[in-house]
Amino acid sequence: AAAEEGFTSPDAASASYLDDEDQAPLRERIRGFEAVEAVVRAELANRAVAGAASRPAPDLESLTAAVERAEAARTAAASAVSRAGQRLSRVTVLGGELAGAVAAWRPAAEAHAVAERMAGLTSGRSPANRHAMSLSAYVLAARLERVVAAANERLARMSGGRYALRHTVDRAAGDRSRSGGGLGLRVVDAWTGSDRDPATLSGGESFITSLSLALGLADVVTAEAGGTEVNTLFVDEGFGTLDDETLDEVMAVLDALRDGGRAVGVVSHVAELRTRIPAQLRVAKSRTGSTVRVVV
Incomplete structure (x- = not known):
């Protein structure tokens, strides 16, 4: 019987005998093993x-590599989160500095906006300036209106009542500036009942128109200078473009200025004027140079 239980002899079986006190821990371990066995069997x-x-059994190497990659990705993501947090802190600081700078800049910006609007208005480049006229042109236009009124008195006489000048805020002929002008002129033709661009006038007509404006300007300057008169006027050339009738009218106007106490100097190559102008300075040229002779 001892051999059937795994003992080599009855003495060996007798030596392995344990009393109840010694068997209790072993029984407890057996019950524990049985409980674990039950759990394992149920699982x-x-x-x-x-x-x-x-x-099939899982590929542990592949799974291990995947875990390592996932861990590396997690580490990279954590690093990115850390850098993003630092940048957020920096951006928050910069945002505060920017808000302070904007608050300090705003009064200057508002003042600049006012100055820019005024600059646009005075330069004639602002859409709010309906005539696109600069401030300087506006001031000069007021003067030009007075000059035109004074010039028309003489132009009517020199043109036989045909022409009169009219001030316009349109761009003047040949004006290529960016501003709209305000110093434009039109010539009103009483014979045709229409107005014309001064550029369409003939040479003689342009001369008497220019002379009328010059004399009108002298009258306005005299009036605005507190009575200080422009006592000397020089008219350089242009007489050769006039017909006899117009020349007579022009000389009559100049004679009237002279009779009024002004000195009028006429520079011309027209021989006919020698008989009309009593006091003359004649310039003669030669190989040795030019000479001046007074003729009274």
């Missing part, structure tokens, strides 16, 4: 576990 009876057990 093995689970279909999911049974199905997993039936599948």
Whole structure:
């Protein structure tokens, strides 16, 4: 019987005998093993576990590599989060500094906006300036209106009542500046009942128009200078473009200025004027140079 239980002899079986006190811990361990066995058997009876057990064994190397990659990605993400937090802190600081700078800049910006609007208005470049006229042109236009009124008195006489000047805020002929002008002139033709661009006038007509404006300007300057008169006027050339009738009218106007106490100097190559002008300075040129002779 001892041999059936795994003992080599009855003495060996007798030596292995344990009393109840010594057997108690062993029984407790047996019960523990039995409980674990029951749990394991129940787990093995689970279909999911049974199905997993039936599948091929997992590739631990691949799974380990995947875990390492996931860990590296997690580390990189954590680093990115840390850098983003630092940048957020920096941006928050810069945002506060920017808000302070904007608050300090705003009064200057508002003042600049006012100055820029005024600059646009005075330069004639602002859409709010309906005539696109600069401030200087506006001031000069007021003067020009007075000059035109004074010039028309003489132009009417020199043109036989045909022409009169009219001030316009349109761009003057030949004006290529960016501003709209305000110093434009039109010539009103009483014979045709229409107005014309001064550029369409003939040479003689342009001369008497220019002379009228010059004399009108002298009258306005005299009036605005507190009575200080422009006592000397020089008219350089242009007489050769006039017909006899117009020349007579022009000389009559100049004679009237002279009779009024002004000295009028006429520079011309027209021989006919020698008989009309009593006091003359004649310039003669030669190989040795030019000479001046007074003729009274």
